[in-house]
Amino acid sequence: MSYVRLVFDTATLWKFGLINKEKILNRAIFLETIAAMPGMVAAIIQHFRSLRNMTRDRGMLNMFLKEVNNERMHLLTFIRMKEPGTVFCAAVIRAKFGFGRFFLAAYMINPAWCHRFVGYVEEEACHTYTRILREMEDVPRGSELARWKDKDAPKIARGMVYDEMKAVRADEAEHRDFNHAMSGLPDNAINPLYDPGEKMDVMLKKYVEDMMEKEANKHGENCSCLRRCYCFR
Known part of the structure; x- marks a missing residue:
């Protein structure tokens, strides 16, 4: 991981000279472009695995796509x-071409290792945004960086540039924790953040409650009495 960090720092000139707006944007754009790939690779493989085995995705697909979309919004x-x-x-x-081929092959062989690797990459991203x-x-008042941080962020985001950087760092920390958690789950595990069975139970319960509410209103009866009559909870 330290070697990857060294290559990335050298490619973006992060260790040379002062940190300015140009360096920050170059590094952030490059980082977010690459960071959006692992989640999509995981989603594609999960999708085709679900089709091949004719089984549900256990709530994993939406979670991967949510992470990908979040990284894409950072890039935009x-x-x-x-x-x-x-x-x-x-x-x-x-x-992207080099990393994409490597990650696709690695994920097909060992998904757990890939999620652990992405977790470490996201940790490095947290260090970058913290820096x-x-x-x-700490920048002197009146400098280019000081003026830029107080400017409004693009309309696609909220607040000022400084606020946007804090929000992105928080997202990267969440992605870090998510991927480390995924690396410890077995292949047949249900998404701990999105249990399809539990969601279905909630939907069915709401459906029954709505039907009973309509029935009670139709007959002019009190809904709570009807619930007690049917012993529904």
């Missing part, structure tokens, strides 16, 4: 702040 926010150039886009495409926030807090 940052590219509203800076339009990537041709060279930068080419570098991102090459990185960005610290730089914004």
Whole structure:
């Protein structure tokens, strides 16, 4: 993991010179572009596994897609702040092509290891955004970074740029914990955050309550009396 961090720091010039707006956006855009891939790979494999085995996905698919969409929204926010150039886009495409092939093959072999790896990557992302926030807090008043942090974030986000960075860091921390938790679950486990059976029970209960409510209103009876009559809870 330290080697991956070293390569990424070198590619984004993170360790060279002062941290400024340009470096922050380059690093954030590159990071969020790559970070949106693991969840989609997991979702695709889960989808085809469900079709192949003719079984339910146990609530995993929606969870992976939710993570992917969250990372995508981070990316859309940052590219509203800076339009990537041709060279930068080419570098991102090459990185995605290489990492995508590696992660797809690895996930087909050992999903638990991949989730653990992504958990460590998200931990590094938390360190990155913590460093960005610290730089914004300690920067001299009147500098470019100081003026930028107090600007309004793009309309796709909320608050100022500084607030957006804090929100992104919180999301990355959630993704870190989620992937570490996923690495410890067996293949046939139900999503602990989204149990389809439990959700179905809630939906059925609400349906029965609504039907009884309509029946009570139709006959002019008190709904609570009808519930007691049917011993419904």
